[in-house]
Amino acid sequence: MVIGEGKPIKDILFMIENYSKIILAGCRGCVTVCSAGGEKEVGILASALRLARQNEGKEIEIKEVSLERQCDPEYLEEIRSFVDEYEAILSIACGAGVQFLAETYKKTPIYPGINTNFIGVTQEQGVWTERCQSCGNCKLHLTGGICPITRCAKSLLNGPCGGSSDGKCEVNPETDCGWQMIYDRLKELGKLDQMEVIIPINDWTTSRDGGPRKIVREDLKL
Amino acid sequence: MVNLTIDGRKVEVEEGTTVLKAAEKLGIKIPTLCYFEALTPQGACRLCVVEIVGGARRGLSASCAYVAEEGLEVRTDSKRVIEARKLVIELLLLRCPDVPKLQELAEEIGIDRARYERFKPEEEKCILCGLCVRVCQELMHVGAINFVNRGSSRKVSPPFDEYSSVCVTCGACEVVCPTGAINLDEITKNIPRPIKADFDERLATRPSIYLTFPQAVPKVPVIDRQTCMHFLNDACGACESFCGPKAIKYDQEDEVRELDVGSVILAPGFELTNPSLKDEYGYNRYPNVVTSMEFERILSASGPYQGHIQRPSDQSGPEKVAWIQCVGSRDNSCDKGYCSSVCCMYATKEAIIAKEHSPDIKPTIFYMDIRAHGKGFDQYYERARDDYGVRYIQCQISKIVEKPKSKNLIIAFIDKEGKVVEEEFDLVVLSLGMTPSTSSRELAEKLGIETDSYGFCQTDSLNPVKTSRPGVFVCGSFEAPKDIPETVSQASGSAAFASELISEARGTLICEEEFSPERDISGEEPRIGVFVCHCGINIGGVVDVPAVKEYAKSLPHVAYVDENLYTCSQDTQTKIKEVIKENNLNRVVVASCTPRTHEPLFQKTIREAGLNKYLFEMANIRDQCSWVHMDKKEEATKKAKDLVRMAIAAASYVEPLQEQELSVTKRALVVGGGASGMAAALGLADQGFEVALVEKEKELGGNLRHLHYTLRDDGIQTYMQSLIERVKNHPLILVITDGVIVDFTGFKGNFKTGIMAGPGMAYRQIEHGVTIIATGGEEYKPEEYLYGQDKRVMTQQELEGKIVRDEINLGHVNEVVMIQCVGSRIPERPYCSRLCCSAAIKNALKIKEKNPQSRVFILYRDIRTYGLLEDYYTKARKAGIIFIRYDLEEKPQVKIEKGALQVEVDDPALGERVVLNPQLLVLSSAIVPRENEELATLMKLQRTQEGFFLEAHMKLRPVDLATEGIYLCGLAHSPKPLDESLSQAAAAVSRACTLLAHDTVSVGGMVARVDGEKCAVCLTCVRVCPYDVPFINEEGVAQIDAAKCQGCGSCAAECPGKAIQLQHCEDKQIIAKSIALFKVEAV
DSSP: OEEEEEOOHHHHHHHTTTOSEEEEEEESSHHHHTTSSSHHHHHHHHHHHHHHHHHHTOOOEEEEEEESOTTSHHHHGGGTTTGGGSSEEEEOSOHHHHHHHHHHOTTSOEEEOEEEEEEEEEEETTEEEEEEOOOSSOOTTTTTTOOHHHHSTTOOSSOOOTTOBTTBOSSOTTSBOHHHHHHHHHHHHTOGGGGGSOOOOOOGGGTGGGOSOOOOOTTTOO | OEEEEETTEEEEEOTTOBHHHHHHHTTOOOOOSSOOTTSOOOOOSOTTEEEEEESSSOEEEETTTOBOOTTEEEESSSHHHHHHHHHHHHHHHHHOTTOHHHHHHHHHHTOOSOSSOOOOOSOOOOOOOOHHHHIIIIITSOOOOEEESOGGGOEEESGGGSOBSSOOOOOHHHHHOTTSOOOHHHHBOSOOOOEEOTTTTTSSEEOSEEOSSTTOSSOOOEEOTTTOHHHHHSOOOHHHHHOTTOOOOTTOOOOOOOOOOSOEEEOOOOEEOOGGGSGGGOTTTOTTEEEHHHHHHHHSTTSTTTTOOOOTTTOOOOSEEEEEEEETSSBGGGTBOSOOSSHHHHHHHHHHHHHHHOTTOEEEEEESSOOOOSTTHHHHHHHHHHTSOOEEEEOOOOOEEEOTTTOOEEEEEEOTTSOEEEEEESEEEEEEOEEOOHHHHHHHHHHTOOBOTTSOBOOBTTBTTBOSSTTEEEOGGGTSOOOHHHHHHHHHHHHHHHHHHTGGGTTTTOOOOOOOOOOOOTTOOOOEEEEEEOTTTTTTTTSOHHHHHHHHHTSTTEEEEEEESOTTSHHHHHHHHHHHHHTTOOEEEEEESOHHHHHHHHHHHHHHTTOOTTSEEEEEOIIIIITTOTTOHHHHHHHHHHHHHHHHHHHTTOOOOOEEEEEOOOEEEEEOOSHHHHHHHHHHHHTTOEEEEEOSSSSSOGGGGGOOOOSSOSOHHHHHHHHHHHHHHOTTEEEEOSEEEEEEEEETTEEEEEEEETTTTEEEEEEESEEEEOOOEEEOOOOSTTTTTOTTEEEHHHHHHHHHTTOSOGGGOOEEEEEEEESSSBTTBOSOOSSHHHHHHHHHHHHHHHOTTOEEEEEESSOOOOGGGHHHHHHHHHTTOEEEEOOSTTOOEEEEETTEEEEEEEETTTTEEEEEOOSEEEEEEOEEEOSOHHHHHHHTOOBOTTSOBOEEETTTEEEEESSTTEEEOGGGTSOOOHHHHHHHHHHHHHHHHHHHTOSEEEEESSOEEEOGGGOOOOOHHHHHOTTOOOEEOTTSSEEOOTTTOOOOOHHHHHOTTOOEEETTSOHHHHHHHHHHHHSOOOO
16 A cells, blocks of 8 residues: 655645645545544644644634545545635645645645655554555566565665675665565575576666556556 | 521521521531531631621621521621621731731731731730630540630630640640640640551551541441540540531441351451561561561552651661561461462562662562462562562571661671671561461351361362361462462352352342333433532532532533532432433533442433433542642632533533343353363353363363372372263263364354364354363473483473382382473573472472482472472471572583483582482473464464463453453463362352353443444554454454443544544544633633
C-alpha cells in the first residue's frame, strides 16, 4: 500500500493561513491503514487546527469528511454538493488523491496535509517499511524475491558493492544491505548460482525516466 | 413538625430544632465558634447571630440557641446581621489577633484591619467561649477546668492555678477549642496515654472510634470499649450526636448466632512470630531494630511516616538498611523448624521499594537460602540483585549490637573469603516468619481437628484441603505457610470441596429479582434528573451543595434536580423511582461518591423505575472533589459544578444498551489427563456437571505414572489407579484418550471444541461451557553432566523408577552425588523448578534408608524446601546427607577418570575443592511445559516466555486465564509438587463452577461495536486487543463478538477509520463531556 505521514502542523497552518472555511478530506484507503489520513486522523488534525487558529484569534470552520477513496472519480463526488461553500480543501490522502481532487474541483484550491512516502508494508503495528519503487520492470524472480532497486540504497542490479560490511549498508549503518539479503535468501533457497547471472543494464523508460506513466486496458475500457 | 422561613425560603423541621440546624437543612451556612453538636448550645461567641423578623421575639438572636417556632421568619443575610457579625469578629480579633481561624473569618466578612487599639500586650488565643469547660464538665463529667477571675483577667484554668489532679488527659478540651488555645501540658501533669494503632504496628496513634484498617470488611468504624470514655466513665457520647445516619449504638452486644451449614472452611490466617523469641537481635531494646511488618507500614504512604522512610529513634532517613532472614523460621531453637515461605520475597520487595523511595538507601539482605520458588520470583530476585543493587549475603546472623550514641547497629558476618567482618547499619529489619495464631489453635481444638506439632492444620498430600474431620476444610497459611497465589488458589480449592458436599442444594436459596419492562425512550428529547448528594458532611461540609443543585437546574435538558443527605439511602432510592415516573425522566445523573462502589445501586434503582440501566451517569464530587479540596471550599464548589455539568452533557448522549442472555452449556472440557486433569474432571463431575476429558496419550495418568512416593506418602501408584478407575467409571465423565484438539471456537458458557481421537483419528465436536487447561509439564532431558553418555548418570525421576523396580542394588552403592538446578535458574530457563529440592531429598533419604552406610552428596545453589518441607531438609542433614553449595559461575565438573565418574566442586564452607567418585550421579532436572504452542494458538491463550500458560493475574486470579471461562491448573501453570497441583485443580473446579452454576450468561452492554461500512480492514484492532477478540469475518470487515469483548476500549481508541465505538463510552459522549468541561456556562 501507499505509506504516508502527516506534515508538520506548522506547515499546514501556513498553507491555510488565509482561509477561514475549509474542507478537511481524509481517505478510507491506504492512508487509513497506515494511520496517516483516516477518519481518526481527520478528527485529530481538525481539532489541532481549530485550537491553533483559536489561539491566534482567527477561528476557522472545518468540514470533516472521509472519502471512500480519493483515487476514484465516483468517490470524489461525495463532496460535490457542498464544495463551493468552502474556500479550500485540505486533503490527507496520498499525492494521487490530492491531485485527483484538484483535477475534479478546478475552482477550489487543494492543499496536501500529509507527505506521501513510499509503497510499503506494515512491518509491525506502528512500523512501515518500503518495498517497491514501481520501476515498472519487476526483477524479483532473479533476486530471491528481494527488490534490489528498492532495498539497495544505490539500486544496483549486480551487487553487493564494496560498501557492504557486516550485512549493513555504507549509506546508512542502520540499513540492511539489500544485496546481502539477496545473497542470504538465495543461499537458503539453494540458488546461489543466480548470483553469477549478470543482470543487464536497466531500461528505465518504464520508470520515471519515461515521464508520467499510463496503462490502458482495452479489454476493460467502456 | 414546625414550619419556618429563613432568608425567604420555607423549611419544615422537627420540634425542638434550633434555627442554626434549620438553616443547615436549607444549606445556609451560619458561622459559629462555640457551637458543638454534642453540647447544649450557650450562644457564647455570638458569631451565629441572625435577625428574627417575624415571630414572638424580634431582633438579633444567637441562632445556635434559638429554638424554631411555627411561622418564624429569620434573616441570616440582612445588613443588621452582617454588621453585628462584623463587630463580633472585630472584637474577637482584637483580643486574639494571631488566631488563624479568626483571621480567616475576618477576611471572609471583609474586615481588613481593626478599628480599635489593643492594650493587652501579651499573646492571647482564648476567646472565652467556654467550650472546653463545658466539654470537660458536661461530656466527660470531670470538671478539671473552669473560668476563674472576672472582667479582663477572666481565664480558663484548673482550680487555684495548680495542675489538675483529676484530669483524665482525654484531650477533649484540646480537640474542641476553636482557636487552639488549650494546651494539655498547662492543665495537668498526668501523662496522656495515646492509643497505639495496631494496624500501624503501634508506630502511630488512633482514636477510640476507628476503622480497624483501610480495607476492613465491612468498612465501618468500631468503638474500642477499653479506651472509649463513654464505656469507661459513662461520659462523652459525642459520636452519637455527630453521626448523621444515627448509626452509633452503644448498647450493641456480641450476639451468639447459630447457623446450619453443610460444610465449613477454616481460613484463620497466621500471626507473625514473636520477635522476642530471638532476644539476641535486640528488638524492644534497640529502637532501630524493626520487624518486617513495621517496615511495611513505614514504607506505606498511609503509614505512620506518610511513606517517608525514617528510623524510629530519631526520624532520620536511614542509608544502610539490613534485613535478617529466617527470624523465627527454620529455627529449631525456638521450635519453628519450618520455612515461612514468603520472607525471602517480601524482604526483596521491601528492599526494592525502599530503594525506589530513596535511591540513597543501600539494602543488604542476610539470608540462609534464597527461596524464590514462586512463578516469576527468581527473575524478580535477580532484578533486585542486578538492577537495584540489593546486596545478598549468605550468613546466619548471631546477634546485633547497638552503638549507644548513634543508635546504629553492628552486625558481624562471615564474608565470601571466610573472614568475620563487622558492619554498621542505620536500620535493621527482622524478617519475621508466620506462625499459627493461638486463637486458631483454640478453634482447631473446638472443632476437633488435628494440628501438627507447630499448630498448623493437619492434612495429607493427596487431600491438601481436607482436615481430619469430614466436612471441615482448610485453606491459606493455617494449612502451611504460603504466598498469596497459593493461598488464593487453595481458597478456591477448599470452596470446591465445601460446595461439592452440598451441591444438591445449589440454587435453592436464591430469590430471583423481577423487573417491570423497560420504557422505550426512543425519539424522546433527553429529560435528565440530577441528584446531588451531601454524603453527610463528606461533600456538604466542603461543597456548597444547594448552589450546585441550583446550577444544575440551569443546564440544558435538566428536567428535575434535588439534593439528598445520603443519596444511597433506602428512602432516597424510593424517592428517585417516584421522581423518575412523576417527571417522566429518561436519564439520571447522580453527583455523589464513586461509581466504583455505588453505580450498580443507582443503576438498579433506575431499572426498577423502568429505565434501561445505561441511561445513567455519575459525577464523583466526593473522592475527586470534596475530599481532595477540603481547605478550598469555593474552588471545590466550582469544580463540583464542572463535574456535574460534564456528567449532564454526557448523559444527554447516553443510550439504552441491551445485554443478551445466552444459555450456558453445562459441560466442561478438561484438557490433559494427568493428576490435575483427572482431579479437576472428578471434582466437576462430583459437583454434578458433565465433563469431557481429553488426553493426548493412550492412557491416563501423565507424570503420575513416574511418581511412586513423595516425602509424605508412599502409595502414589495405588492413588493413581483409584483415580483412573473413578474417572473411567464416573457416569458424568467422557474420557477421550489419544485425542488431539484441532479446532476451538466460542466464548464463556458456549465453547465448541473439535477433537481428532484415536485409534481411527475420528473427528468429534464437544460443546462445553468452560475449559480447564491441565496440559502438564515434564522433566527436562539434560544435555549436561554426561547425561545420555553414561548409564550411571540419570535424572531424579529415573532414579525413583529404578529404586522402585529394584533395578539398582542400593546395598552396593557407596557414594551418590546429586546435582540441583540442572536446566533451571540458568539464563535460558531462568525459573526455579520448585520441586527438585524436595525430590532430591526424598530420593536421598530413600537411599539412606536402604543403605545407611552410603554417602550421599547434594550439590545445590539454594535449598528450597519451603513451608513444612523444611523438616525433611533437617531430617536429611541429620541422616548424614552432605549438602555442598555451588555458584552458577562455578558449576560442578563431571568427567570419567579411568572408567569411574568423577565430580569436582568448590566447597565454600571448607574453602577447598572437593573431588567425589560417585557410583550414581543423579541430576535434579528442570520441569518444562509440555508442547502446548499449538493449543495456545488455537485457543488464543497467553504464555510466559518459558512456555507455561499465563494466568489473568499472578496473585489475585491464579487459576483464571485472561479469556473468561478458561481455567488453568497443574504443571501447565508452573512447576509444583503433587499436593499443590491437586489443590490448584480443585481451585479450577471452583472457578469453573461459578460459571456452570448459572443457567445463562449476560453478554454485551459496554462492549465495542464495529461499523462495517467504515472498516478499512487494517487489522489494527486485531493487533491491539489484549484478549484477541476482533477478527476479520467472511464479509471482509472486522467483527467483535459481544460475548468475548471485555469492554477495555483499546480497539476503539486505536481504529484509524473510526469504525469502532465502545458503547456507553462513545466519542460523542466523551466529546460532549470535554466540551462541557471547557465551556463554562454563565451562572
